[in-house]
Amino acid sequence: MTIPDLRIALFQPDIPGNTGTILRLAACLGLSVDIIEPAGFDISDRNLKRAGMDYIAAVALTRHINWERFELSRQAEGRRLVLASTKAALPYTAFMFQPADTLLFGRESAGVPDHVHASTPHRILVPMVEGQRSLNVAMSVAMIAGEALRQINLSGT
Numbered sequence: 065m066t067i068p069d070l071r072i073a074l075f076q077p078d079i080p081g082n083t084g085t086i087l088r089l090a091a092c093l094g095l096s097v098d099i100i101e102p103a104g105f106d107i108s109d110r111n112l113k114r115a116g117m118d119y120i121a122a123v124a125l126t127r128h129i130n131w132e133r134f135e136l137s138r139q140a141e142g143r144r145l146v147l148a149s150t151k152a153a154l155p156y157t158a159f160m161f162q163p164a165d166t167l168l169f170g171r172e173s174a175g176v177p178d179h180v181h182a183s184t185p186h187r188i189l190v191p192m193v194e195g196q197r198s199l200n201v202a203m204s205v206a207m208i209a210g211e212a213l214r215q216i217n218l219s220g221t
Protein backbone atom coordinates (compact mmCIF):
# COMPACT_ATOMS: atom_id res chain seq x y z
CA MET A 65 0.00 0.00 0.00
CA THR A 66 1.28 3.49 -0.89
CA ILE A 67 1.78 5.84 2.07
CA PRO A 68 -0.76 8.70 1.72
CA ASP A 69 0.23 12.38 2.14
CA LEU A 70 -2.92 13.11 4.17
CA ARG A 71 -2.41 14.37 7.75
CA ILE A 72 -4.60 14.26 10.85
CA ALA A 73 -4.31 17.23 13.24
CA LEU A 74 -5.68 17.06 16.79
CA PHE A 75 -6.39 20.38 18.48
CA GLN A 76 -5.44 20.22 22.17
CA PRO A 77 -6.78 16.68 22.70
CA ASP A 78 -7.82 15.93 26.28
CA ILE A 79 -8.68 12.22 26.43
CA PRO A 80 -5.55 10.04 26.06
CA GLY A 81 -7.47 6.89 25.09
CA ASN A 82 -8.95 8.71 22.08
CA THR A 83 -5.55 9.96 20.95
CA GLY A 84 -4.11 6.46 21.35
CA THR A 85 -6.94 5.05 19.22
CA ILE A 86 -6.33 7.70 16.54
CA LEU A 87 -2.58 7.03 16.55
CA ARG A 88 -3.25 3.34 16.03
CA LEU A 89 -5.59 4.15 13.13
CA ALA A 90 -2.94 6.46 11.65
CA ALA A 91 -0.26 3.78 11.95
CA CYS A 92 -2.45 1.25 10.16
CA LEU A 93 -3.52 3.62 7.36
CA GLY A 94 -0.11 5.28 6.95
CA LEU A 95 -1.33 8.75 7.96
CA SER A 96 0.84 11.37 9.66
CA VAL A 97 -0.43 13.10 12.81
CA ASP A 98 -0.03 16.60 14.23
CA ILE A 99 -0.80 17.22 17.90
CA ILE A 100 -1.44 20.87 18.69
CA GLU A 101 -0.48 21.49 22.33
CA PRO A 102 -1.31 21.93 25.09
CA ALA A 103 -2.83 18.46 25.34
CA GLY A 104 -4.66 17.44 28.50
CA PHE A 105 -2.14 14.64 29.13
CA ASP A 106 1.45 13.66 28.49
CA ILE A 107 2.52 11.53 25.53
CA SER A 108 3.74 8.94 28.07
CA ASP A 109 0.20 8.62 29.53
CA ARG A 110 -0.74 5.05 30.48
CA ASN A 111 -4.17 5.23 28.81
CA LEU A 112 -2.70 6.60 25.59
CA LYS A 113 -0.20 3.73 25.49
CA ARG A 114 -2.91 1.19 26.28
CA ALA A 115 -5.08 2.38 23.38
CA GLY A 116 -2.25 2.96 20.92
CA MET A 117 -0.14 -0.03 21.97
CA ASP A 118 3.06 -0.57 19.99
CA TYR A 119 1.43 1.04 16.94
CA ILE A 120 2.39 4.48 18.31
CA ALA A 121 6.05 3.89 17.46
CA ALA A 122 5.11 3.54 13.78
CA VAL A 123 3.33 6.91 13.49
CA ALA A 124 4.95 9.97 11.93
CA LEU A 125 3.93 12.24 14.83
CA THR A 126 4.68 15.98 15.06
CA ARG A 127 3.94 17.96 18.20
CA HIS A 128 3.43 21.73 17.92
CA ILE A 129 3.72 23.88 21.03
CA ASN A 130 0.69 25.97 20.04
CA TRP A 131 -1.77 26.80 17.23
CA GLU A 132 0.44 29.54 15.78
CA ARG A 133 3.44 27.20 15.38
CA PHE A 134 1.22 24.55 13.81
CA GLU A 135 -0.11 27.10 11.32
CA LEU A 136 3.41 28.25 10.39
CA SER A 137 4.44 24.70 9.55
CA ARG A 138 1.22 23.91 7.68
CA GLN A 139 1.40 27.06 5.59
CA ALA A 140 5.08 26.45 4.82
CA GLU A 141 4.09 23.07 3.38
CA GLY A 142 1.23 24.65 1.40
CA ARG A 143 -1.36 22.30 2.85
CA ARG A 144 -5.07 22.98 2.90
CA LEU A 145 -6.74 22.81 6.31
CA VAL A 146 -10.10 21.04 6.58
CA LEU A 147 -11.94 21.38 9.90
CA ALA A 148 -14.32 18.67 11.10
CA SER A 149 -16.96 20.41 13.18
CA THR A 150 -20.42 19.74 14.52
CA LYS A 151 -21.15 23.39 13.59
CA ALA A 152 -20.29 22.92 9.90
CA ALA A 153 -22.99 22.75 7.24
CA LEU A 154 -21.31 20.75 4.47
CA PRO A 155 -21.58 16.93 4.73
CA TYR A 156 -18.13 15.30 4.55
CA THR A 157 -19.23 13.08 1.67
CA ALA A 158 -19.96 16.18 -0.44
CA PHE A 159 -16.49 17.65 0.12
CA MET A 160 -13.73 17.09 -2.47
CA PHE A 161 -10.63 16.04 -0.55
CA GLN A 162 -7.11 16.55 -1.91
CA PRO A 163 -4.09 14.30 -1.28
CA ALA A 164 -2.14 16.84 0.81
CA ASP A 165 -5.04 17.98 3.00
CA THR A 166 -4.65 18.27 6.76
CA LEU A 167 -7.83 17.17 8.53
CA LEU A 168 -8.30 19.09 11.79
CA PHE A 169 -10.31 17.72 14.74
CA GLY A 170 -11.30 19.60 17.89
CA ARG A 171 -10.79 18.75 21.52
CA GLU A 172 -13.25 16.42 23.17
CA SER A 173 -14.50 18.95 25.71
CA ALA A 174 -14.92 22.01 23.52
CA GLY A 175 -14.13 21.49 19.83
CA VAL A 176 -11.98 24.38 18.53
CA PRO A 177 -12.13 28.03 19.66
CA ASP A 178 -14.01 30.57 17.55
CA HIS A 179 -10.85 32.10 16.05
CA VAL A 180 -9.76 28.69 14.70
CA HIS A 181 -13.24 27.99 13.35
CA ALA A 182 -13.36 31.39 11.66
CA SER A 183 -9.88 31.07 10.13
CA THR A 184 -10.64 27.70 8.51
CA PRO A 185 -12.55 28.16 5.23
CA HIS A 186 -13.12 24.43 4.67
CA ARG A 187 -15.49 23.01 7.31
CA ILE A 188 -17.21 19.64 7.14
CA LEU A 189 -19.80 17.74 9.13
CA VAL A 190 -20.72 14.11 9.68
CA PRO A 191 -24.51 14.51 9.63
CA MET A 192 -26.24 13.12 12.73
CA VAL A 193 -29.85 12.50 13.64
CA GLU A 194 -31.59 15.45 15.25
CA GLY A 195 -30.96 15.92 18.96
CA GLN A 196 -27.55 14.18 19.09
CA ARG A 197 -24.55 16.30 20.08
CA SER A 198 -21.43 14.74 18.58
CA LEU A 199 -19.50 11.62 17.68
CA ASN A 200 -16.50 10.40 19.61
CA VAL A 201 -13.55 12.23 18.04
CA ALA A 202 -11.77 8.98 17.09
CA MET A 203 -14.93 7.77 15.33
CA SER A 204 -15.17 11.01 13.39
CA VAL A 205 -11.49 10.70 12.36
CA ALA A 206 -12.10 7.16 11.11
CA MET A 207 -15.15 8.16 9.07
CA ILE A 208 -13.67 11.30 7.53
CA ALA A 209 -10.18 9.91 6.87
CA GLY A 210 -11.83 6.84 5.33
CA GLU A 211 -13.85 8.99 2.93
CA ALA A 212 -10.82 11.18 2.11
CA LEU A 213 -8.69 8.12 1.30
CA ARG A 214 -11.51 6.62 -0.78
CA GLN A 215 -11.71 9.80 -2.89
CA ILE A 216 -7.94 10.19 -3.19
CA ASN A 217 -7.51 6.54 -4.23
CA LEU A 218 -10.37 6.86 -6.75
CA SER A 219 -8.80 9.95 -8.30
CA GLY A 220 -5.49 8.09 -8.51
CA THR A 221 -3.47 11.12 -7.34
Ligand SMILES: C[S@@+](CC[C@H](N)C(=O)[O-])C[C@H]1O[C@@H](n2cnc3c(N)ncnc32)[C@H](O)[C@@H]1O
Pocket residue numbers: 147148149150168169170171172173174175176188189190191192197198199200201204
Ligand atom coordinates in the same frame (compact mmCIF):
# COMPACT_ATOMS: atom_id res chain seq x y z
C1 LIG B 1 -16.52 15.33 21.06
S1 LIG B 1 -16.41 16.39 19.71
C2 LIG B 1 -16.47 18.01 20.43
C3 LIG B 1 -17.76 18.38 20.99
C4 LIG B 1 -17.80 19.84 21.38
N1 LIG B 1 -18.70 19.99 22.48
C5 LIG B 1 -18.22 20.70 20.20
O1 LIG B 1 -19.30 21.26 20.26
O2 LIG B 1 -17.49 20.84 19.22
C6 LIG B 1 -14.69 16.37 19.30
C7 LIG B 1 -14.39 16.61 17.86
O3 LIG B 1 -14.84 15.50 17.09
C8 LIG B 1 -15.20 15.94 15.78
N2 LIG B 1 -16.62 15.60 15.56
C9 LIG B 1 -17.44 14.94 16.40
N3 LIG B 1 -18.65 14.76 15.84
C10 LIG B 1 -18.61 15.34 14.62
C11 LIG B 1 -19.53 15.48 13.56
N4 LIG B 1 -20.77 15.01 13.64
N5 LIG B 1 -19.12 16.11 12.44
C12 LIG B 1 -17.87 16.60 12.32
N6 LIG B 1 -16.94 16.49 13.30
C13 LIG B 1 -17.30 15.86 14.42
C14 LIG B 1 -14.97 17.44 15.75
O4 LIG B 1 -13.69 17.72 15.22
C15 LIG B 1 -15.05 17.81 17.22
O5 LIG B 1 -14.40 19.02 17.51
